[in-house]
Amino acid sequence: MISNELMSKLQKAVARELQVSIQYMWQHVLAKGIKAEPVGALLKQFAINEMLHAEKIAERISFYGGIPTTQPDPITIGKNLTEMLNLDKKAEEEAVALYKEIIKLAEKEEDYVTRKLFEQILEEEELHLDKFSSLLEE
Numbered sequence: 149m150i151s152n153e154l155m156s157k158l159q160k161a162v163a164r165e166l167q168v169s170i171q172y173m174w175q176h177v178l179a180k181g182i183k184a185e186p187v188g189a190l191l192k193q194f195a196i197n198e199m200l201h202a203e204k205i206a207e208r209i210s211f212y213g214g215i216p217t218t219q220p221d222p223i224t225i226g227k228n229l230t231e232m233l234n235l236d237k238k239a240e241e242e243a244v245a246l247y248k249e250i251i252k253l254a255e256k257e258e259d260y261v262t263r264k265l266f267e268q269i270l271e272e273e274e275l276h277l278d279k280f281s282s283l284l285e286e
Contacts, residue, residue: 150257150262151257154262155212157246157249157253158205158262160221160246161205161243161250163217163221164243165198165199165201165202166199166218166220167221168198169198169202171223171225171236172191172195175188176189178225179191179232187229187283190279191232194276197276204265208262230284233283236276237280240273244274247273251267254266
């Protein structure tokens with residue numbers, strides 16, 4: 149068994165992953181402007197990646213007898229590509245912070261599978277964060 153605190157954080161992680169998967173997909177559809185095509189393709193790729201994260205985290209919650217949330221965190225699309233990327237960068241910063249907390253808590257609870265899962269997801273989230281940060285520098 150895991151603590152209520154860790155289960156709560158896993159549920160928060162699923163809600164966040166659902167949020168950004170929807171957010172990035174809608175941004176992919178709605179992006180306009182000269183960079184819309186390449187950035188839109190990246191957003192679509194990231195949306196799919198985030199949905200896969202949600203699935204893996206949900207499987208972990210289920211393993212512990214929980215029922216994964218179906219409610220995403222609030223979705224914010226943005227009015228233009230720059231605003232979208234700023235929102236996305238902030239979402240990834242929040243994910244990185246949350247996932248570092250989960251890794252520490254899983255380690256403390258000797259839940260090495262959850263720790264490993266979140267180390268893998270964290271690596272991908274940091275890549276997303278780096279890409280959004282780079283795009284905003286252009």
